Amino acid sequence: MMKICGPKLSLCCTILSVWAIIQLGLMAIFFYVRSPAFIEDLKIDDHDHHDAEKFLKALDTSYSTIAVNCAISAGLYVVTLAVSGWQMWVNKNS
Amino acid sequence: MGSLFRSEEMALCQLFLQSESAYTCVSELGELGLVQFRDLNPDVNAFQRKFVNEVRRCDEMERKLRYLEREIRKDGIPVLDTGENPEAPMPREMIDLEATFEKLENELKEVNSNAEALKRNYLELTELKHILKKTQVFFDEREGSLESGGQTSLTQNLLPEDSKGPIQLGFVAGVILRERIPAFERMLWRACRGNVFLRQAEINDPLEDPATGEQVYKSVFIIFFQGDQLKMRVKKICEGFRATMYPCPEAPADRREMAMGVKTRLDDLSTVLSQTQDHRHRVLVSAARNIRAWMMKVWKIKSIYHTLNMFNLDVIQNGLIAECWIPVANLEDVQLALRRGTEKSGSLPAILNRLSTHEAPPTFHRTNKFTKAFQALIDAYGVATYREINPAPYTIITFPFLFAIMFGDVGHGIIMALFGGWMVWREKPLSAKKTDNEIWNIFFGGRYIILLMGMFSMYTGLIYNDIFSKALNIFGTSWHGNYNESTLLTNKELTLDPGNKEQYDQYPYPFGLDPVWQIALNKINFYNSYKMKISIIFGIIHMLFGVILSVWNHRFFNKPMNIYCEFIPQIIFLTCLFGYLVLLVFHKWVWYGAGGADSVSPNCAPSILITFINMVLMKGYQPTPEGDPCSPYMYAGQFGFQRFLVCVGLICVPWMLIAKPFILHRNNKRKLMMSQANGGEGVIEEGGGEAAAAAATEEVHDMGEIMIHQGIHTIEYVLGSVSHTASYLRLWALSLAHAQLSEVLWQMVLRVGLTAGGTGGVGGVVTYFIFAAWASLTIAILVLMEGLSAFLHTLRLHWVEFQSKFYGGGGYAFVPFAFETILEHAETAVTE
Numbered sequence: 001m002m003k004i005c006g007p008k009l010s011l012c013c014t015i016l017s018v019w020a021i022i023q024l025g026l027m028a029i030f031f032y033v034r035s036p037a038f039i040e041d042l043k044i045d046d047h048d049h050h051d052a053e054k055f056l057k058a059l060d061t062s063y064s065t066i067a068v069n070c071a072i073s074a075g076l077y078v079v080t081l082a083v084s085g086w087q088m089w090v091n092k093n094s
Numbered sequence: 095m096g097s098l099f100r101s102e103e104m105a106l107c108q109l110f111l112q113s114e115s116a117y118t119c120v121s122e123l124g125e126l127g128l129v130q131f132r133d134l135n136p137d138v139n140a141f142q143r144k145f146v147n148e149v150r151r152c153d154e155m156e157r158k159l160r161y162l163e164r165e166i167r168k169d170g171i172p173v174l175d176t177g178e179n180p181e182a183p184m185p186r187e188m189i190d191l192e193a194t195f196e197k198l199e200n201e202l203k204e205v206n207s208n209a210e211a212l213k214r215n216y217l218e219l220t221e222l223k224h225i226l227k228k229t230q231v232f233f234d235e236r237e238g239s240l241e242s243g244g245q246t247s248l249t250q251n252l253l254p255e256d257s258k259g260p261i262q263l264g265f266v267a268g269v270i271l272r273e274r275i276p277a278f279e280r281m282l283w284r285a286c287r288g289n290v291f292l293r294q295a296e297i298n299d300p301l302e303d304p305a306t307g308e309q310v311y312k313s314v315f316i317i318f319f320q321g322d323q324l325k326m327r328v329k330k331i332c333e334g335f336r337a338t339m340y341p342c343p344e345a346p347a348d349r350r351e352m353a354m355g356v357k358t359r360l361d362d363l364s365t366v367l368s369q370t371q372d373h374r375h376r377v378l379v380s381a382a383r384n385i386r387a388w389m390m391k392v393w394k395i396k397s398i399y400h401t402l403n404m405f406n407l408d409v410i411q412n413g414l415i416a417e418c419w420i421p422v423a424n425l426e427d428v429q430l431a432l433r434r435g436t437e438k439s440g441s442l443p444a445i446l447n448r449l450s451t452h453e454a455p456p457t458f459h460r461t462n463k464f465t466k467a468f469q470a471l472i473d474a475y476g477v478a479t480y481r482e483i484n485p486a487p488y489t490i491i492t493f494p495f496l497f498a499i500m501f502g503d504v505g506h507g508i509i510m511a512l513f514g515g516w517m518v519w520r521e522k523p524l525s526a527k528k529t530d531n532e533i534w535n536i537f538f539g540g541r542y543i544i545l546l547m548g549m550f551s552m553y554t555g556l557i558y559n560d561i562f563s564k565a566l567n568i569f570g571t572s573w574h575g576n577y578n579e580s581t582l583l584t585n586k587e588l589t590l591d592p593g594n595k596e597q598y599d600q601y602p603y604p605f606g607l608d609p610v611w612q613i614a615l616n617k618i619n620f621y622n623s624y625k626m627k628i629s630i631i632f633g634i635i636h637m638l639f640g641v642i643l644s645v646w647n648h649r650f651f652n653k654p655m656n657i658y659c660e661f662i663p664q665i666i667f668l669t670c671l672f673g674y675l676v677l678l679v680f681h682k683w684v685w686y687g688a689g690g691a692d693s694v695s696p697n698c699a700p701s702i703l704i705t706f707i708n709m710v711l712m713k714g715y716q717p718t719p720e721g722d723p724c725s726p727y728m729y730a731g732q733f734g735f736q737r738f739l740v741c742v743g744l745i746c747v748p749w750m751l752i753a754k755p756f757i758l759h760r761n762n763k764r765k766l767m768m769s770q771a772n773g774g775e776g777v778i779e780e781g782g783g784e785a786a787a788a789a790a791t792e793e794v795h796d797m798g799e800i801m802i803h804q805g806i807h808t809i810e811y812v813l814g815s816v817s818h819t820a821s822y823l824r825l826w827a828l829s830l831a832h833a834q835l836s837e838v839l840w841q842m843v844l845r846v847g848l849t850a851g852g853t854g855g856v857g858g859v860v861t862y863f864i865f866a867a868w869a870s871l872t873i874a875i876l877v878l879m880e881g882l883s884a885f886l887h888t889l890r891l892h893w894v895e896f897q898s899k900f901y902g903g904g905g906y907a908f909v910p911f912a913f914e915t916i917l918e919h920a921e922t923a924v925t926e
Contacts, residue, residue, distance in 0.1 A: 016866060040845075072855060
């Protein structure tokens with residue numbers, strides 16, 4: 001029964017992590033399926049723009065990198081949710 | 095639902111109450127809460143009214159209860175709020191209540207004063223105890239130095255040789271506040287020229303100051319000196335520094351004895367003190383159980399006497415006469431309440447008598463928890479004139495809709511709807527939790543508005559195809575880029591041709607905007623035109639609706655002249671000019687497009703703005719240049735039709751301006767002639783009394799006044815049509831700004847988070863933190879700030895652009911005498 005954060009902060013973190021898990025999870029899926037809506041959010045170096053094959057390859061790598069990154073941070077938010085949910089429970093009982 | 099459409103019908107009633115039953119009747123009416131009493135003696139000041147004494151007694155009781163409540167709160171005893179609502183006690187019970195409170199207050203006061211005296215005593219004894227303990231050390235040191243002989247002591251050396259043995263030193267011991275010590279020491283040194291010797295020791299535990307109840311730190315001091323003069327001086331300084339001095343015997347044995355005595359007395363005192371505390375606690379706990387109910391009772395009694403003070407005395411029949419406004423639909427309930435009241439007191443029945451009056455009755459809209467907030471938005475502008483059309487029911491739909499046009503984003507809409515939905519879902523527990531946090535109360539009061547605004551924003555967000563500035567491709571886009579590799583490599587920007595079947599499917603996206611626009615470079619150009627047009631269309635529909643609503647006002651108040659002289663020219667003016675503008679927009683949307691003949695190609699589409707300006711400025715016919723497929727006109731006969739519309743619109747202006755004053759003038763003249771024919775008085779006499787006189791004064795207005803009024807009205811309407819139409823462009827501006835802001839936030843914050851980290855765990859961690867920043871900025875800027883600004887703009891569009899078309903707002907609200915509201919007010923006043 002360790003109290004780290006107060007009732008407000010833990011509630012705030014809980015809401016934020018629920019939101020983040022949903023959004024980042026969906027984004028991970030969308031990046032994984034190469035959604036064109038996110039085409040402007042990719043990281044493609046300037047010199048890759050001039051060669052079609054290089055460009056496609058960079059596109060592909062960026063899509064999968066960001067998909068993995070989103071999944072990782074969604075996972076981190078799962079941890080945050082667990083911690084803040086536990087803190088909320090602690091606050092409620094104390 | 096008639097009650098929401100316009101306000102309730104009210105009746106002015108006279109109430110004859112027997113003096114024995116007046117109290118119980120008013121109490122029943124207070125529970126009912128549907129009667130607004132009028133003050134019948136407004137000239138009498140508060141001290142000359144009949145029930146001053148009772149009100150004063152109530153004030154006194156309230157004071158006592160407040161005192162009790164303060165004491166209860168000081169002890170941290172929870173006040174039991176059972177939520178029960180005791181009835182107003184009978185007047186004779188007031189004496190019992192007074193006696194109870196008197197007893198409680200006296201008891202508490204006595205306990206408090208006893209406790210204070212005991213505490214003071216206790217403090218003194220504790221201080222003495224500390225003095226005895228600490229000074230013991232000093233005395234021991236002195237004796238120790240004497241025993242060890244004079245060689246080591248500095249003071250010993252300075253003393254004259256012949257004085258043998260210990261010098262007769264006097265001393266003063268006492269206790270002083272610790273922060274005063276340095277000043278005290280300096281003062282002693284200076285005033286006694288260094289001839290006194292001060293020793294001090296800190297008391298480690300804080301002592302309670304009996305007067306203020308604060309915890310203070312003190313120090314024990316002992317001052318040695320020689321001679322009476324110094325003694326006097328030292329004592330004066332001590333007094334000056336508010337140090338408390340205690341007698342301290344010189345002999346060690348006496349001191350020990352004294353310490354023992356002090357200790358036993360302290361023990362006794364602490365038991366007495368704890369018993370006093372227990373007693374106080376018991377008294378307060380038993381009071382806390384009842385204090386809510388008592389408070390309510392007192393408030394109710396007080397409000398009843400306040401109301402009774404507004405009544406007239408009927409000296410002959412030994413009764414009271416009241417005048418009050420009652421909703422006609424509730425006359426039966428009021429009668430029943432009065433009967434209950436008279437039965438309780440067992441006297442003659444009260445008589446309710448409906449009066450006829452020319453005074454404007456108060457406006458009463460019966461609302462429920464859902465319509466309340468919307469009604470409040472309307473009332474904030476101005477309470478409706480009695481029985482006027484109430485804009486609130488339409489606002490329920492138009493308000494969230496116009497808001498959503500500016501706030502169109504699925505993501506932000508979901509956040510807002512979830513917040514509103516949560517407040518609606520947790521309505522009961524949240525409303526039970528009374529708080530004086532103003533911001534929260536505003537949000538909670540508008541929970542249904544917030545929920546609706548959120549849901550409507552989700553809808554418009556789907557139409558705009560915008561979710562956190564990203565688009566959803568649900569049905570599959572109709573646009574396809576089919577350029578080959580070499581074209582793609584050599585061109586920086588490429589256009590998709592809507593006429594080309596390979597690139598555009600020739601049928602639009604089924605619902606809302608095509609997702610391809612979200613990543614198109616000319617997105618803003620496209621959105622601009624689209625959003626500007628829809629804001630004009632919705633604005634004109636909104637205003638037309640307002641003008642049409644005015645018909646119900648004119649018909650209800652039986653003013654057919656206003657329909658012919660105001661409403662008809664108004665609606666013709668609006669439709670001829672701005673309604674036609676809307677038609678042009680639709681015509682352009684339907685008629686022009688890619689893939690058809692040259693004359694209806696997008697390049698040929700004339701600007702609606704220019705067309706409209708030319709139309710209003712009556713510009714001459716513009717022939718189509720030779721060989722140019724594009725015509726400046728959208729359809730055949732447009733020029734003539736537009737001329738016709740402008741002329742009709744222009745005719746409406748003098749119609750609005752002149753017709754009504756002219757007809758009134760003619761009527762006046764005719765009446766004057768008739769009355770002269772009847773010998774000057776005939777017409778007025780007919781109705782008899784005040785009614786006819788009032789009606790007559792209403793009819794015979796000053797012509798100049800009417801002209802000016804009509805002139806202002808006409809100018810306001812004509813200029814208003816133009817400026818209000820332009821004002822609806824705020825829908826476009828705000829919605830564009832909102833979409834852009836949300837896109838910028840995504841680009842500047844979240845995109846950085848997605849791309850900055852690179853591969854491996856780092857990218858995930860960066861995304862983790864940046865997402866939190868993006869989410870909080872989204873809430874703070876896009877949902878809260880933008881939401882507030884969109885809300886205010888919507889409010890303005892309703893208050894000014896919509897309501898100016900039909901709403902007078904010159905009424906005053908119905909404030910019934912109801913215990914419920916009185917108790918609520920009193921309670922919030924207490925918590926503040």
